[in-house]
Amino acid sequence: MINIETCLTPEILHLHQLEGKIAVVTDVLRATSCMVAGLNAGVKSVIPVKKVEEALAYAAKGYVTAGERGGIKVEEFTIGNSPYEHMEEAYHGKSICMTTTNGTVAIDAAKKTADQVVIGALLNVTAVADYIKQQEKDIIIICAGWKGNPSLEDTLFAGALIHQLKHRSEITDDASYMALSQYEASNSNLTEVISKNASHAKRLSGLKAQNDLAFCAKEDYCDILPILTGDEITIKK
Numbered sequence: 080m081i082n083i084e085t086c087l088t089p090e091i092l093h094l095h096q097l098e099g100k101i102a103v104v105t106d107v108l109r110a111t112s113c114m115v116a117g118l119n120a121g122v123k124s125v126i127p128v129k130k131v132e133e134a135l136a137y138a139a140k141g142y143v144t145a146g147e148r149g150g151i152k153v154e155e156f157t158i159g160n161s162p163y164e165h166m167e168e169a170y171h172g173k174s175i176c177m178t179t180t181n182g183t184v185a186i187d188a189a190k191k192t193a194d195q196v197v198i199g200a201l202l203n204v205t206a207v208a209d210y211i212k213q214q215e216k217d218i219i220i221i222c223a224g225w226k227g228n229p230s231l232e233d234t235l236f237a238g239a240l241i242h243q244l245k246h247r248s249e250i251t252d253d254a255s256y257m258a259l260s261q262y263e264a265s266n267s268n269l270t271e272v273i274s275k276n277a278s279h280a281k282r283l284s285g286l287k288a289q290n291d292l293a294f295c296a297k298e299d300y301c302d303i304l305p306i307l308t309g310d311e312i313t314i315k316k
């Protein structure tokens with residue numbers, strides 16, 4: 080039996096023990112969806128960093144840089160935080176150094192102690208579930224949330240993953256049960272549920288990025304498993 084727990088925001092990650100576990104980090108809107116979409120399209124690797132200055136140091140070495148602050152592309156960066164940008168042909172075969180408000184912060188927190196860090200999004204949820212089934216290791220789903228708050232879309236990802244694992248796992252905390260209930264109540268109408276209820280939908284609407292939401296809410300757009308090795312996220316072969 081796999082033990083599953085869910086951390087709804089990195090702010091309370093210190094309450095969880097990550098040693099020996101697979102951490103599945105998700106930021107459906109939009110960081111991990113960008114990573115999954117870009118890698119699936121042909122990006123070679125993604126290097127997540129916490130600070131803009133770190134990304135600029137990579138830029139000075141010739142790397143493509145991506146990400147945002149306040150939802151808007153950092154001026155000096157090559158691209159922002161839309162999955163459509165990350166899929167562009169110009170970046171196929173390239174490594175992208177990325178920093179975002181929530182997603183890359185969550186990855187940074189996870190990598191310090193987790194056994195493995197896997198990148199999850201609704202876009203690749205079944206690939207993540209299949210990998211966890213093979214590994215037979217306890218998992219913690221870490222939701223990036225928004226500026227310390229839980230977010231509906233990341234909680235739905237946690238629920239979607241737990242839904243696929245529930246017959247071979249033990250749910251060990253209330254957050255996992257809440258995520259599963261929320262997902263099962265959504266009846267697979269994720270685009271509608273997120274668009275109507277998530278605070279991030281309003282923010283994306285303000286940024287004229289509603290297309291990003293519709294894309295990121297697609298379950299199983301692809302079947303890749305991005306995994307962090309050292310400082311780099313690549314597709315597990």
Ligand SMILES: O=C(O)[C@H](CS(=O)(=O)O)OP(=O)(O)O
Pocket residue numbers: 106108109110111147148149150151160179180181182183223224225226282
């Ligand atoms: O670009 C996004 O969707 C957000 C930006 S903000 O926190 O809403 O300003 O970043 P992410 O780290 O991908 O959640």
